Amino acid sequence: MADRMAQRMGRPGRNTQNLLTRQPMTLPSFTLLAQSIVAGIFTGALYGLLGLGLSLSWGMLRQINLAHFALAFLGAYLTYQLASYGGVDPLLTLLMIVPVFFVLGVAMHWMLARFRATPFNSLLITFGLTIIIEAMLQWIWTADYRRLDSSYAEHKLRLGPLFLPLPELITLGLSVGISLVIWLALRRTDLGKAMRAAAEDAPIAAAFGINHQALALMLSGLSAALAGIAGVCIALGHTLAPSQIYSWIGVVFACVMLGGLGRPMGPLIAGCIIGVSEAVTMAVTAPSWAPLVSFSLLIAVLLARPGRA
Amino acid sequence: MTIDRRTFLAALSAAGAGALASGNALAQGKPSGEPIKVGGTLALTGPFAATGLVHKVTGEIYVENLNKRGGLLGRPVEWVLKDDQSKPDVARTLYEQLITSDKVDLLIGPYATGNILSAMGVAQRYGKTIVHHTFGIPKLAKYDQQFPAWHFGPNPERTTPATVFDMMAASANPPKTIAVVTSKFPSVHFVSLGARQVAKQRGLQEVLFLEWDFGNRDFGPIAGRIKEADPDFIWTGALGLEGNQLLDAMKKIDYQPRNHFYHFPAPGPMVKAPEANGALSVTIFESHPPFTDDPVAAEFVKEFRARATKANMPDTSVDTQAAASFSAWQIIEAAVTATKGLDDKAMAEWLRGNKVKTIQGVLRFNEAGNFGDDLNRVKQVQDGKWLTVWPKEWAAPGATLKTS
Numbered sequence: 113m114a115d116r117m118a119q120r121m122g123r124p125g126r127n128t129q130n131l132l133t134r135q136p137m138t139l140p141s142f143t144l145l146a147q148s149i150v151a152g153i154f155t156g157a158l159y160g161l162l163g164l165g166l167s168l169s170w171g172m173l174r175q176i177n178l179a180h181f182a183l184a185f186l187g188a189y190l191t192y193q194l195a196s197y198g199g200v201d202p203l204l205t206l207l208m209i210v211p212v213f214f215v216l217g218v219a220m221h222w223m224l225a226r227f228r229a230t231p232f233n234s235l236l237i238t239f240g241l242t243i244i245i246e247a248m249l250q251w252i253w254t255a256d257y258r259r260l261d262s263s264y265a266e267h268k269l270r271l272g273p274l275f276l277p278l279p280e281l282i283t284l285g286l287s288v289g290i291s292l293v294i295w296l297a298l299r300r301t302d303l304g305k306a307m308r309a310a311a312e313d314a315p316i317a318a319a320f321g322i323n324h325q326a327l328a329l330m331l332s333g334l335s336a337a338l339a340g341i342a343g344v345c346i347a348l349g350h351t352l353a354p355s356q357i358y359s360w361i362g363v364v365f366a367c368v369m370l371g372g373l374g375r376p377m378g379p380l381i382a383g384c385i386i387g388v389s390e391a392v393t394m395a396v397t398a399p400s401w402a403p404l405v406s407f408s409l410l411i412a413v414l415l416a417r418p419g420r421a
Numbered sequence: 422m423t424i425d426r427r428t429f430l431a432a433l434s435a436a437g438a439g440a441l442a443s444g445n446a447l448a449q450g451k452p453s454g455e456p457i458k459v460g461g462t463l464a465l466t467g468p469f470a471a472t473g474l475v476h477k478v479t480g481e482i483y484v485e486n487l488n489k490r491g492g493l494l495g496r497p498v499e500w501v502l503k504d505d506q507s508k509p510d511v512a513r514t515l516y517e518q519l520i521t522s523d524k525v526d527l528l529i530g531p532y533a534t535g536n537i538l539s540a541m542g543v544a545q546r547y548g549k550t551i552v553h554h555t556f557g558i559p560k561l562a563k564y565d566q567q568f569p570a571w572h573f574g575p576n577p578e579r580t581t582p583a584t585v586f587d588m589m590a591a592s593a594n595p596p597k598t599i600a601v602v603t604s605k606f607p608s609v610h611f612v613s614l615g616a617r618q619v620a621k622q623r624g625l626q627e628v629l630f631l632e633w634d635f636g637n638r639d640f641g642p643i644a645g646r647i648k649e650a651d652p653d654f655i656w657t658g659a660l661g662l663e664g665n666q667l668l669d670a671m672k673k674i675d676y677q678p679r680n681h682f683y684h685f686p687a688p689g690p691m692v693k694a695p696e697a698n699g700a701l702s703v704t705i706f707e708s709h710p711p712f713t714d715d716p717v718a719a720e721f722v723k724e725f726r727a728r729a730t731k732a733n734m735p736d737t738s739v740d741t742q743a744a745a746s747f748s749a750w751q752i753i754e755a756a757v758t759a760t761k762g763l764d765d766k767a768m769a770e771w772l773r774g775n776k777v778k779t780i781q782g783v784l785r786f787n788e789a790g791n792f793g794d795d796l797n798r799v800k801q802v803q804d805g806k807w808l809t810v811w812p813k814e815w816a817a818p819g820a821t822l823k824t825s
Contacts, residue, residue: 144645147674151641247466255470256735257662257690268673277673351662351690355468355507359636387639394642399633400605 140395143273148395149388154280156367156380156387157287158345162360163367163379164291165338171374172311173328173335174231175224178361179238180339182245185357187213187343189253192260192352202262202348203282209340217336218329225328242357249354258352265348279348286341287380294334295376307331311374363403366410385409452492456499457763459484459753460525462515462540467507469533471687472742476532476554477502478728479746482721487750493757501525509539516543526763529749530567532742534558534608541567550765550772552752554745557608557685562790566769570749571705571741572781574795575788578615581703581797582656585616585682586623588799588811589654594824596653596680600629602643602667603658609684613658620656628652635660644670647678655681664700665690672696679825689736692807699823703797705781706744707809709817718780721747740807748779 140148162184169177187209194200194208220241224234267278298304309317310324317324346352364379367386371378389409390402463480464473484500492498501523505512512531519525520543528544530537530553537553541564544551550566559575574580589596599620603613610632620627629650631643644667647655655678659667664686671678682701683691691697706712708726713719722739729737739747755777756768776785785793799811801822808820 140646141649144642144649147645148642151639151645151670155639155641250466250470254733254735255466255468255474257471257665257687258735259665259690259693275674280673351665353468353471353662355470359638363638391639391642394633394639395645399631399637399643402637402639403634 144395145392147274148391150274150276152388152391153384154277154284154387155391156382156384157280157284158342158349159364159367159383159387160291160371160380161283161287161338161342161345162364163371163383164287164294164376165335165342166364167368167371167373167375167379168294168331168338169335170231170368171372172307172331173221175221175229175234175238175332176231177220177238177335178235179220179241179245180335181357181360181364182242183213183216183336183339184343184346184360185249185352185354186245187340188347188350188352189249189258189343190340191344191347192258193253195260195262195347202260202264202344206341206344209344210337213336213340214333217333217339220336221329221332225325246354246357253352253354255354260347260352262348277349279345282348283345286345287383290338290341291376291380298376303327363406366406370410370413450491450495452488452495452497454496456497457493457527457757458499458501458523458525459527459529460501460503460516460519460523461529462503462505462512462519462531462536464507464532464536465504469507469536473507473532474732474734475729475742476746478725478732478734479721479743480529480750482724482728483747483750486724487754493754494761494763500529505531505536507533507536509535512536513539513543516540520544520547520549527753527757527765528552529753530554530556530570532746534561548765550756550769552749552756554749555742558611559790559792562792565773565791566765568752568769568772568786568791570752570779570784571745572748572784572793572796573703573705574797575790575792577795577797578612579619580795581612581684582616582619584703584795584797584811585656585701585799586619586625588822589680589824590623592822592824594653594680597626598628598650598652599625599654599656600631600647600650600652601627601656601658602629602631602647603633603656603684604635604637604660604663605632606635606658606660609658609660612684613656616656616658625654635663637663638666640666640670641673643667644674644676647671648674648676653679657681657683658685659683660685661687662690665694665697668694668696668700688740688807692736692802692805697802698804699825700802701810702800702807703741704800704807704809705741705796705798707740707800707807707817708738709808711815712780712809715780721780738807744779744781748781748784751779752777752784 166177166180169175190209191202191205194205195202229237264278269276298308306322307327310322310327314324367379367382370382386406389405393402393405463476464470480500484498488497503515505515528549528551530540530551532554534557537556538561541551545564552568552570555571556569601613601617603610657664664683686702691700708722713722725739725743726737756772760767760771772786776783782796798809798815800807800809808817809815810820810822
């Protein structure tokens with residue numbers, strides 16, 4: 113089949129047989145391979161954006177914030193609502209969502225700090241919050257699928273044989289830009305250095321006059337704001353349903369673990385590696401193999417570098 | 422098993438005459454006495470909740486109208502509804518509760534194959550008859566007192582593709598090549614595998630076969646492979662949103678499939694997507710004539726639209742899910758009316774030997790798994806509407822299959 117298809121497309125083809133799935137393993141054309149890599153990078157950018165806030169709160173605040181995914185979907189639904197019924201440009205909703213989510217993040221950290229939640233307890237508490245937010249989303253928007261109809265979805269750039277959809281380009285731009293800014297801020301600014309010091313050893317940092325509690329509140333606010341930004345990107349390119357909160361957890365956790373906790377560029381790079389590996393797997397062999405590839409990658413990295421997380 | 426004409430007509434009068442009357446038009450007096458409790462669960466929360474709401478609204482409409490018409494056996498009907506959270510294990514526990522604690526008289530099934538299987542196991546343990554809404558894998562229906570309301574025959578993996586390929590063969594552009602791409606979700610996967618076999622028997626050349634895990638998020642590479650194979654016809658085993666996701670991915674690479682079929686798409690989102698124009702799927706009911714020539718169906722469509730609008734549901738039309746749900750209630754009413762009692766075994770025996778007229782058509786329960794005829798028809802998205810196009814006697818007025 114692949115030979116015949118390849119001949120039809122004017123290039124040599126070669127078939128092998130995948131014994132487990134009995135689906136032909138096809139050498140993809142350059143266009144298919146390149147488009148799949150591009151799609152993988154776009155997907156990875158969203159993984160990275162979703163993982164960034166999670167990585168920061170886990171690595172620097174020692175909080176495993178499962179509610180991060182629920183907050184992202186809350187942001188997506190708010191974008192849908194404001195854009196669909198309020199006539200607001202989806203990107204302009206960021207002006208409202210970022211500050212509101214910052215406050216939400218601060219409040220969440222205040223609550224967790226108030227009860228001195230350990231990392232494991234923070235996982236349980238934020239799981240509870242996720243359930244509450246999911247129920248709220250379903251109550252307000254029902255469980256039906258919602259899709260944001262925006263002009264962005266109609267635009268795409270063409271680069272030779274490749275297509276670059278605008279919503280995905282926006283997500284990639286935001287993900288790369290924000291990751292870089294946070295990476296630079298943590299390395300080059302006094303505030304960033306103070307945050308890193310507080311994350312490393314809060315009592316010693318306090319001895320040097322760093323208000324680690326205020327910094328923790330700020331960092332938690334930033335993480336929640338990042339969830340809101342990821343939500344805007346989800347709304348731009350995906351159909352929404354409350355239960356979809358959970359479909360992102362596994363792969364984004366893998367990105368965070370692969371990328372290293374508290375490292376701003378880590379989730380983006382890991383997300384792109386996972387996204388591209390999944391996309392290329394789907395282009396070459398059975399798409400159902402894609403999740404195996406990404407999680408095998410995670411296990412291999414953790415075995416090779418056990419101290420990664 | 423044979424069914425004589427007299428029995429059939431008795432069933433028709435039991436189900437049809439009772440169900441025909443809506444509102445106060447043919448009110449048979451106010452029901453009195455101890456309510457007859459019909460117990461069931463629905464996925465009111467969790468991933469199946471969108472469809473669960475369709476079944477809830479349908480059940481409320483039916484029970485209200487039933488009570489206005491005099492209830493069952495002159496007694497009012499009370500629907501004891503619980504939320505199974507889209508989880509089979511929760512459904513199992515709740516059906517135990519319904520039987521042992523709530524002591525319901527009759528059972529009506531949940532929605533979704535996994536949850537129905539759980540409920541079926543409990544019903545079997547207590548010898549209860551259960552009528553259920555949309556069960557996707559007939560070969561798993563082993564219990565002889567379970568009755569499916571969604572009729573696509575005992576072998577949908579053969580009959581459903583045959584219906585679709587018959588239609589395409591009779592079209593202006595009969596396909597020569599086919600791509601079968603499918604989710605591995607059980608309800609659609611086995612039918613897609615059947616479609617491969619039927620396509621082969623029909624001489625269609627398979628140029629692509631792909632499977633993905635349910636929950637796949639990235640359809641870009643799958644769309645790319647379809648574009649390269651460029652088949653005349655795509656059979657897509659896509660559950661829920663997957664159909665939209667694939668269409669969206671194909672649009673992003675500027676590929677418009679010529680003829681494309683989706684098994685179990687989310688009908689609301691698909692009909693609203695501009696790129697879905699021409700998409701095909703199967704249905705047992707649509708909100709247009711000749712389905713709505715039946716006054717019971719017409720009244721239900723009207724009432725459902727009003728309630729769905731009030732419930733803020735984005736899709737307010739009646740299609741497969743709502744019609745199967747309505748049919749389940751019609752089956753229960755017919756069995757109780759005909760047997761003049763609430764005996765589970767008597768009802769089951771009567772159902773296996775008789776036919777029931779419902780809004781999706783006349784149902785019989787005398788083949789494997791108590792399934793009967795395959796009542797699937799084919800519908801197509803045309804200018805933002807689902808219109809039935811095959812078989813021709815069920816086509817919407819003026820609608821014809823559009824192929825390219």
